[in-house]
Amino acid sequence: MEIYDTAIVGAGFGGLAAGAKLSQQGYNVAVFEASNELGGSAGKYERQGYRFQSGATLGMGFEEGGVFDSLYDSLGIEKPPMTLLNPIMDIHLPDRTIHYYRERHEWYLEIDRHFPDVKEQVKAFYDEVFRVGAIVDKLVLELPIFPPRTMSDWLGMLPAVNIDSSRLIPYLTQTIQQRLKKFGLADHSLFVTFLNGELMDSVQTSVDRCPAFLGYAALQTFHKGAYAVHGGLATIAEQLAEFIKQQGGTVFMRHPIYGITEEEGSFRLKTKREKVYKSKQVILNNSAHNLHDTLSAKLAERSYIKKEKEESREAWGAFIIHAGVKEEVFSDTSSLYHQFIDPGNPEGLHDGGQFLLSLSSGEDSGMAPPGMRSLTLSTHTDLAKWWDKEHYDSRKQLMHDRLINIVDHYFKGFSDGLDIVLPGTPVTFQKWLRRNSGKVGGYAPTGRFSWLNSYSVRTGVKNIYQCGDTTFPGAGTLGVTLSGLMAAKLVSKQG
Structure with missing residues (x-):
């Protein structure tokens, strides 16, 4: 053998x-x-001429010096075709749509438009995000074994002990909410709602539970380069x-x-x-x-x-819908990614309170039949309720209708333009991806x-x-x- x-x-x-x-x-x-x-x-499956992405959809790390840029370069592999996103996504709240731009100067102009009463504080907050996020990136790219469990692991951490890393100490011991207090933003409901949405999407948690350095690293990653990989x-x-x-x-x-x-x-x-x-x-x-x-x-x-x-340990599940949709439904927007945040949702940031729509690029003909787009809707969901067989089908239909109706509100004709609709729950993730109890996305941070x-x-x-x-x-x-x-x-x- x-x-x-x-x-x-x-x-x-x-x-x-x-x-x-x-x-x-x-x-x-x-x-x-x-x-x-x-x-x-982050895989895929194919149905009726569509290619659907199993879970993760946004390409990151292909900017110069990024994780995948460096990996592909070291292996001598040619990177796949992809579309650089700017804006990264459109964020839809009940009273406004925020364009989340990649370029810092464009994003700061958008901050001026949507947070005029605290615009200087918000920009100062993002200055800190970019500064601290860059330090975290530099440390993690050295591939430290953390948390260290052997003497060699501890010795391997020594090169990271320098002036830059010492500047991280306040962010290792505080939540993002605590940092927001420094900028007078902790009680600004609109900005906190926006920030909670971005953190839930990237780190699986909210400002009051997210370690500052972790959230900062995630927030600044969006602005380094987000891509729709063909x-x-x-x-x-x-x-x-x-x-x-x-x-x-x-x-x-x-x-x-x-x-x-x-x-x-x-x-x-x-x-x-x-x-x-x-x-x-x-x-x-x-x-x-x-x-x-x-x-x-x-x-x-x-x-x-x-x-x-x-x-x-706390972990989320995901409720997901894969669908085909007529291209014309999204003809008025150039954005391929859309986030929907409902501050009034009784469930909070999960189960439809915050969810993401990912749309295939019109340049990517392999994802859908002509005139159509492949899309994914995904929201975090509490796990326990999906293992109640008696109410499984009714809960699945309720979540399906909730997400479809919200998108239909922002994009008229969405529900009528759907060609194929395939919903999935944590039960689906356990069956097809062998995720125990349908747990996805790692562990949700629970404090500083x-x-x-x-x-x-x-x-x-x-x-x-x-x-x-x-x-x-x-x-x-x-x-x-x-x-x-x-x-x-x-x-x-x-x-």
């Missing part, structure tokens, strides 16, 4: 980034994906998988892994088909939610990730020090590592990819 150098469980962005870097270095890599699609929560984000996954195969690695589709065991210095990975594979090292890219379902009980006991704690509860790429089991949205630096395609590169860094050190 062939023994691989590294087995990667899950073909999400983190696992594929790790596999690409390791295969480039000469490692014999095998990637095991449970489904028949690549990309995990073919969807799954195109990136396809390119990375192809690179792995070109380097001699193997990508196994429809190969879910169960009950990894250790035997004579290597690991045995068993699939549902009772096939067994061996590897010297393992990277788990299937979320910490699934760790105890993937490792044998004996190995799981050695991990610092405990099942009881894992089950109780909640970042200290992050999981490292180390699992606590020697030669088994992890990456993904539940691993530092967290959710989103950039965070997931960085954690994959961190895991690859550790594997190559062991090798």
Whole structure:
């Protein structure tokens, strides 16, 4: 039986980034994906001439020096065609539409228009966002193993201890709400509503619960460059998988892994088909939610990730609608991304209180039939209610109608222009993407020090590592990819 150098469980962005870097270095890599699609929560599926994006839709990190720009350059891969977004998105509130511009000077003019009474305070706040976000980026791009769990991890943190990093201390110990008080903005309902919407979309939380440095890093990322990648984000996954195969690695589709065991210095990975594979090292890219379902009980006991704690940690689910729509419905806007925020929603920022509409580019003919666009609607949702079978169908219809009606209010003829409508719930995410209980998007920050509860790429089991949205630096395609590169860094050190 062939023994691989590294087995990667899950073909999400983190696992594929790790596999690409390791295969480039000469490692014999095998990637095991449970489904028949690549990309995990940033994957795709096709129906009736449409290509739908499974979850994440916005391309980030392709600006010069960005995460994907650097990764593609190091691998020698040509970047896929994409459309640079400016504005990044239109944000629809009951009494106004805010154009969220990428360019700083354009965004500051928009601030003048919508927040005239506090415009100087808001711009001063964003000056701080850009300054602190740049410091955080610089540190994270060094791929630190955080939180440090070994002496080598601590030693690896030493280069980050400098004047710049010391300036982060106030932002490591405060929430964004506390920073807003400094600018006299904490009680400005319109700006806080806007900011809550952006943070919920990017960090899964609100100003009062978001660590300042984490929220700042997310907010400034929008302004570095947001893209509609042609073919969807799954195109990136396809390119990375192809690179792995070109380097001699193997990508196994429809190969879910169960009950990894250790035997004579290597690991045995068993699939549902009772096939067994061996590897010297393992990277788990299937979320910490699934760790105890993937490792044998004996190995799981050695991990610092405990099942009881894992089950109780806060996480969101997603309600999502994939649909085709007539191109003419959006003829009056050039924006491909639209956010809808309803401050009066009794559910708060979830279950329709805040949601995103992602529209395929008219330049991207592979996403929809002629004259049509592929779109995704997605909102955070509480998980527990979706496992009540008795009320499942009625709740699904209620959420479907709520989102469709809100978009219809802003874009007349939207509901009449729909061609195909495919709603999905946390139950869908568990069934098709194997997300335990339908949990997606990592962990929602719960306060100023909640970042200290992050999981490292180390699992606590020697030669088994992890990456993904539940691993530092967290959710989103950039965070997931960085954690994959961190895991690859550790594997190559062991090798």
